[in-house]
Amino acid sequence: MSRILSSRQAEELHKSFIAYLSANSLPNTAAALKTELNLTEDDFDAATAKKYETLLERKWTSIIRLQKKASLS
Numbered sequence: 001m002s003r004i005l006s007s008r009q010a011e012e013l014h015k016s017f018i019a020y021l022s023a024n025s026l027p028n029t030a031a032a033l034k035t036e037l038n039l040t041e042d043d044f045d046a047a048t049a050k051k052y053e054t055l056l057e058r059k060w061t062s063i064i065r066l067q068k069k070a071s072l073s
Contacts, residue, residue, distance in 0.1 A: 012052070018044060019052035 005013065014037050021030035034044060 012055075014039070015044060015048060016052045016055040019049045020056045022049055023053040 003010070014033070018030045018033050018037075018039070021027075021033065
């Protein structure tokens with residue numbers, strides 16, 4: 001299967017998942033994902049978590065807004 005995302009985009013997506021899970025009180029799931037992705041504490045520290053914790057929600061609301069805008073066109 002070909003990759004749609006570049007490696008940098010995939011890395012940011014993975015970090016966003018982990019930060020979202022951690023911010024929503026799902027630490028075991030976040031830890032499991034870190035393990036699956038072979039991320040270390042150096043790859044994902046508190047500053048990284050803070051940076052990415054709202055990224056998925058912001059992108060999701062942007063998509064919804066764009067869909068509504070497109071449907072009104």
